[in-house]
Amino acid sequence: MTEPARERVVGVIGGSGVYDIQGLEDTRWAAVESPFGAPSDELLFGRLGGTRLVFLPRHGRGHPIPPGEINFRANIDAMKRAGVTDIVSVGAVGSLKEHLPPGTFVLVDQYIDRTFAREKTFFGTGLVVHVSMADPVCARLRDTLEGVLKRQGVSCQMGGTYLSMEGPQFSTLAESELYRSWGCDVIGMTGMPEAKLAREAEICYAGVAMVTDFDCWHPDHDAVTVDAVVATLLANADQGRALVKEAAPQIAGDGKP
Numbered sequence: 001m002t003e004p005a006r007e008r009v010v011g012v013i014g015g016s017g018v019y020d021i022q023g024l025e026d027t028r029w030a031a032v033e034s035p036f037g038a039p040s041d042e043l044l045f046g047r048l049g050g051t052r053l054v055f056l057p058r059h060g061r062g063h064p065i066p067p068g069e070i071n072f073r074a075n076i077d078a079m080k081r082a083g084v085t086d087i088v089s090v091g092a093v094g095s096l097k098e099h100l101p102p103g104t105f106v107l108v109d110q111y112i113d114r115t116f117a118r119e120k121t122f123f124g125t126g127l128v129v130h131v132s133m134a135d136p137v138c139a140r141l142r143d144t145l146e147g148v149l150k151r152q153g154v155s156c157q158m159g160g161t162y163l164s165m166e167g168p169q170f171s172t173l174a175e176s177e178l179y180r181s182w183g184c185d186v187i188g189m190t191g192m193p194e195a196k197l198a199r200e201a202e203i204c205y206a207g208v209a210m211v212t213d214f215d216c217w218h219p220d221h222d223a224v225t226v227d228a229v230v231a232t233l234l235a236n237a238d239q240g241r242a243l244v245k246e247a248a249p250q251i252a253g254d255g256k257p
Contacts, residue, residue, distance in 0.1 A: 011084035015091030
């Protein structure tokens with residue numbers, strides 16, 4: 001006899017500007033304890049039609065947690081304990097490519113981790129485990145997200161390399177040019193170790209990088225400022241929520257492709 005198919009539960013991790021998911025029903029905020037410490041916030045449980053969805057604001061409600069202080073292990077562990085099978089992670093990034101202007105969404109497929117002050121694995125302390133990270137994101141999720149973005153008329157790129165920096169400072173010009181020479185597409189502060197931890201936890205994961213600026217390398221644009229980032233970030237946030245609302249039922253198998 002074959003076992004019944006496992007119900008898919010869609011997890012959404014919202015970055016800067018995405019602090020809620022509109023249209024959820026039967027909602028409740030609930031704390032999920034983790035042996036790795038406290039997650040960024042309580043988890044929001046709800047439904048989009050027939051789809052179970054769990055939402056976590058990466059920086060906490062009100063954005064009190066900077067990138068370097070996010071407890072990524074607790075966040076992913078809490079999602080796992082909540083029954084999440086698939087994670088869509090959205091976050092703001094800077095562009096390192098001319099053809100990826102602000103407002104573009106990049107469906108990341110590779111990462112380069114330049115962070116240095118974060119707990120990056122669930123293993124160690126006597127437990128030796130090596131996990132393949134050659135393909136850190138789920139192609140099935142990425143394909144679904146691409147289809148939705150195209151139907152919604154959003155400028156997007158399928159695939160791209162995300163350079164994850166420690167922060168909270170932005171890049172120097174020399175650093176920005178170095179990362180461009182490596183062929184990176186976007187740069188942000190929260191992509192790692194989140195993606196690798198999801199892989200260790202055996203949760204399907206896809207990262208949606210929402211471009212807010214050209215970092216500081218572009219000669220025809222001012223060096224990145226907080227005001228410029230926030231202005232574009234707010235414009236991207238509504239589109240990010242619309243993406244999740246349409247994609248979640250398809251990811252769970254409840255919606256039409």
